[in-house]
Amino acid sequence: MDRPLETRELMQFLAVADELHFGRAAARLGxxxxxxxxxxxxxxxxxxxxxxxxxxxxxALTSxxxxxxxxxxxxxxxVxxxxxxxxxxxxxDPHLVLAMKAGGDAGLLPAILTACEREPCSLPVRVVFQIDRVGLLHDGQADAALLYSPADxxxxxxxEPLLTAPLMAVLPPAHPLAARASLRTADLHNENVHPRHGPATGPEPGNLTELLQLVALGHKVALVPRFVTNSLREDLACVPVTDAEPVTLLLGWPAHSTSLAVAALARAVGAARPHGGAAAAP
Amino acid sequence: MDRPLETRELMQFLAVADELHFGRAAARLGxxxxxxxxxxxxxxxxxxxxxxxxxxxxxALTSxxxxxxxxxxxxxxxVxxxxxxxxxxxxxDPHLVLAMKAGGDAGLLPAILTACEREPCSLPVRVVFQIDRVGLLHDGQADAALLYSPADxxxxxxxEPLLTAPLMAVLPPAHPLAARASLRTADLHNENVHPRHGPATGPEPGNLTELLQLVALGHKVALVPRFVTNSLREDLACVPVTDAEPVTLLLGWPAHSTSLAVAALARAVGAARPHGGAAAAP
DNA sequence: CGTGATCGATAACCTGGCGGCATGGACCGT
DNA sequence: ACGGTCCATGCCGCCAGGTTATCGATCACG
Structure with missing residues (x-):
């Protein structure tokens, strides 16, 4: 009576917990x-x-x-x-999979990859572009990912931290706030900000280009770290948000990883860090 | 062919991986x-x-x-x-289990527990004394633990950090190093230091009292954070080790915990922190 | 170089757990 | 009262996973 739970049991229970309905859950499980x-x-x-x-x-679920x-x-x-x-x-074909959002490397990826090649025990790195990078790490589809703190x-x-930068608001040039030298979070209270906590309003952009398109149309205001705005379209205004927590770009990988190749990639990130020094802690 | 692995399969494979012998592994599994x-x-x-x-x-295991x-x-x-x-x-009988080493609370446990009672959503805390506190957290036998960085x-x-203190060497008074005002790691190179990385030499003490007994006998030199030495026996000398990384006492709990009671305990630790301010990051 | 010992793989068989179908029983809406 | 919905139960068939017996490869040894 003390043998471990089986994954089959857990899966079936989870189906019921999701559906709260035995019939539908059974159908889902086939x-x-x-x-x-x-x-x-x-x-x-x-x-x-x-x-x-x-x-x-x-x-209903009990506690x-x-x-x-x-x-x-x-x-x-x-499992x-x-x-x-x-x-x-x-x-x-041994290799590492590195997950990132397109354009989310602050231009440092080439430096990281060349630094990684020089590390002992390194492996070729294959880059995949994905939104849910944390999910990829947890389910074993990626070995490492470029993440943002505190967003992820x-x-x-x-x-391993890579760099830290303040948060910027991206606005259409005609926007009344676009001329300001700096903003506070409260100034954006009435704007359709992205990313937003809570229910989505209107179309949700799937990538940076779509987001900027919506900003240019005046449908949204984007909040992005400054290292993203360097390569921005010319026709948009960027204003720092002074009371928002700065964003740290970092390399993340599953705790308990024992892969020497992942460790090599982490060292490469340390080496490719701008100014060579230690970045602020996340 | 794409259904998930069963825990039974993983257990049996692990038995073989441990024993590297099908017969013995089978016997172990019954x-x-x-x-x-x-x-x-x-x-x-x-x-x-x-x-x-x-x-x-x-x-033999493949890679x-x-x-x-x-x-x-x-x-x-x-699982x-x-x-x-x-x-x-x-x-x-709802409650939290807090794991710690005996005497490893720097005297702050009463303050933590009373602060915890005042927090919303708190539960009664049951304290267990255990060496392998991290193991208890991972296998679900404890909800939180008092841990040390970088030891654990x-x-x-x-x-949630609690306090940070330098590392002290505990020596018998007659020891030639006992009179020094401070030590460096290299000074202890030839001593039988505890805790030690690598193979154990001689008897391993199971708790602080045993360890101090061995120190008094001159069989070992103990390295402990300063908050432990406050309540030390009178007949032992304490000397700070200046080039060792200071030790942070902290509360740890499983990442992804969703328990409100654990969150309450973490807030209580923040409230009970000496000087009220933020401790140094680990 | 034969011989016995060791150890993993294979063959043949058996059993219980798991899933299927039919049905029961509690509860609700009309 | 009646039909509909939904979870539980009874009963059955099948195969996954266990057992014993045996094979085949390999090594130690006289």
Whole structure:
């Protein structure tokens, strides 16, 4: 009665936790509903814990069920990451995968890559452009990523800072705030700012070009770190936001990584850091 | 062919990876050897990766196998932690478990606990004394722990610093170095220092009292942060080690924790911090 | 150089767990 | 009252995963 939980059980429980409906969850899993009911019951007996409050009309998570839902998601992520990393480790074409947003390297990527080649134990680096870089790290599809603090969730990652820069507001030139020398967060209170916390309003840009297009149209105001604005279109105004926390660009990789090649890449980031010195801590 | 790995498969593979011997691994798992052979083969076919190099006389891990061994250990730890945390979350006696070394709180624990009671969403705290506090956090047996940087491996944890103090060498009064006003790491080169990296020499003390006994006998020299020496026995000398990195005492908890009670405890640590200000970053 | 020991792989068989279908029973809306 | 929805239960078939027996390769040894 003390043998470990199986991933199959966790997956089935998670499906129910997501749907809060055995029938739909079973359909999503491609199995019949009775099998699902019994698996969850067995899981509850095994744990000695009630995970779901069911009536014939509704299903709800107990507090223990909420805990398991979160933990199970992490655990399954770890299992899938194990499979992906193992497959990648056995590729006949050994390499590292570095995830980044297009244009999010502050122009430092070439310097990093050449520095990396010089490091011992380095491997060729393959760059993939992706929004959800943290997700790629956690599920084992990428070995390292260029991230931003405080925008990205760095928990569970090791990091090496690259550079820190203030946050800038990007505005159409005709905007009343565009002439200001500096702004405060409160000045943008009524603007359609991107990125925004909370529900999205209107179209969400998928990349920087789309975002700048929306800014030029006056539909949005963009908040980006200064190292992005260096290569900006000429027809937009940039104003620093003085009371916003500055943004740190950094290399992140999964904590507990034992890859020598990742360590080499991290050293390369340290070497490619502008001014050679240590950047401010995130 | 793309369904996730099962924990049973990972456990069996790990047993082989540990023993490098199918017979012994099978015995450890309480199953017969052929079943184990087949499970590992199936795992290899599923991943499309050779994990083990077997001859009829020896078994060795391939590099991919080494990767999977490490990843599988983490993944299984996460699965077991999920079960433990779920069981603990459903206890009819809700509480937090705080792991620490005896005497390792710098005398601040009472202040932390009273501050915690005042926080919203706090829970009663149960303290357990344990050496391997990081392990307890990772396998879900503890919710938070008092840790030391850089001694403990903080990867995968969130932390809240408590205080920072220099490292002190504890010596018997008759020791030739005991009269010095300060030491450097090199001065202790020939001493039997504790804690020591590398193989243990002689008896390893299990707690502070045992360690100090060995110091008094002249069998060891102890290196401890200054906040420990405040409550030291009178018959021992303490000398600061000037070129050693200072030690930060901090509260650590699993990254990705969503527990409001853990957050309350972290806020309490911030409130109980001496001088009220921010401690130096770890 | 034969012989026995060791150890992983294979073959043949058996069992229990898991999933399928049909149905029961609680609850709600009309 | 009745039909609809939804989770639980009973029963059945199948295969994943276990067992024992055995093979084949390799090495130590007299």
């Amino acid at each position: 199995i019949a509903q009775p099998a699902l009911s019994r698996t969850v019951q067995k899981l509850e007996r095994r744990l000695g814990v009630v995970l779901l409050e069911r009536s014939s009309r509704a299903v 223990a069920g909420q805990v398991l839902a979160g933990e199970a998601r992490r655990a399954l992520e770890a 899938n990451a194990a499979a992906r990393r193992t497959r990648r480790a056995s590729a006949d 969730d760095l928990r569970g990652l090791d990091t | 199953i017969a050897q052929p079943a184990l052979s087949r499970t590992v083969q199936k795992l290899e076919r599923r991943l499309g990766v050779v994990l083990l190099e077997r001859s009829s006389r020896a078994v 991919a196998g080494q990767v999977l061994a490490g990843e599988a250990r983490r993944a299984l730890e996460a 077991n932690a999920a079960a433990r945390r779920t069981r603990r979350a459903s206890a009819d 491996d903080l990867r995968g944890l969130d932390t």
